[in-house]
Amino acid sequence: MAIPSFNVCHNLELLKEQGKSLDPKRQEGEREEEGLSYEFQEMLESLPKERGWRTRHLYLFQGFWCQSKEIQAIMSFQKHFKPLQNDVVIATIPKSGTTWLKALTYTLLNRHRFDPVSSNTDHPLLTSNPHDLVPFFEYKLYANGDVPDLFGLASPRTFATHVPFGSLKDSIEKPGVKVVYLCRNPFDTFISSWHYTNSIKSESVSPVSLDEGFDMYCRGLIGFGPFWEHMLAYWKESLKRPDKVLFLRYEDLKQDIESNLKKLASFLAVPFTEEEERKGIVKAIVELCSFESLKKLEVNKAGQSIKNFENRHLFRKGEVSDWINYLSPPQAERLSALVDDKLGGTGLTFRYC
Ligand code: A3P
Secondary structure (H helix, E strand, O other): OOOOOOOOOOHHHHHHHHHOOOOOOOOHHHHHHOOOOOOHHHHHHHOOOEEEEOOOOOEEEEEHHHHHHHHHHHHHHHHOOOOOOOEEEEEOOOOOOOHHHHHHHHHOOOOOOOOOOOOOOOOOOOOOOHHHHOEEHHHHOOOOHHHOOOOOOOOOEEEEOOOOOOOOHHEEEEOOOOEEEEEOOHHHHHHHHHHHHHHHHHOOOOOOOOHHHHHHHOOOOOOOOOHHHHHHHHHHHHHHHHOOEEEEHHHHHHHOOOOOHHHHHHHOOOOOOHHHHOOOOOHHHHHOOOOHHHOOOEEEEHHEEOOEEHHHHOOOOOOOOHHHHHHOOOHHHHHHHHHHHHHOOOOOOOOOO
């Protein structure tokens, strides 16, 4: 697909030319398209679209479903981002535990600069949300027409994305660049997405009911989905190139965070020394990044790290198997059958409770 240029031009003049209303009560869909260039809007119009969860539409872009503003940011990222050796990219489909993995990775990689032991009140994680410390390409760095200069960032530069592997791969093809993928069972991921979307959506968008959202999810209609394609592409790449892509599971982290943190440290070539283990550094990182610790911090109770997304909604329950409280038996059967159909025989399996 040809990538059109998209100077972020649009302003009142263009809206006027297009005859769009400047009334503050205008539709959410119109606000959604504000700041998008005319060329970009034309390109959007050529894409298949469906009803969105918290915006009017999701568009099928490069084979995955995505909101308009994120598509613009992803195109900019694909065009401008230059990987450097030692870059670390955290990849997830939304609501898989991204915030947790960002906290862990940041604390791990910076443990010599910022001592993670709890008496250290200067630790950045105590005053910054993990999304500020490890920025998303599509929601932060390349959002709103920005093209950031990332060359001066301290190594290893650490970024995050929800972009599926097929659309990320050209941007990480440099020796030494590593990708860490965190996967969560599709049942809990759906429930977490449903809660989150309804918490952060603007008042002008009607809420998505559980049944409606579930049907959309099973049809693959979720941001960066279909979920099975997202998970499977990273899974296959982790099997093909285990030095390049580490595949972690949320449920494994919940069950045994220490050994998974050590696995992450070894993969990122910063293994813990025996002395560090003796000094309790592993436990200190686990504690600092735990759901309970992060949730109670002032910065995570108030404020927005990503525009329009309040930090407090990022910490809901943090449990495995909450889906049991929401899905009916026929819904659970439908999703089970879908997972079997799409992922059966691939070796990618899940724990649901
Ligand atoms: P629930 O909605 O099931 O509670 P993401 O960070 O990708 O947006 O994922 C959000 C999910 O991860 C939410 O799940 C949230 O509560 C959970 N979560 C956030 N921080 C966590 C942590 N430190 N440990 C475990 N789970 C965490």
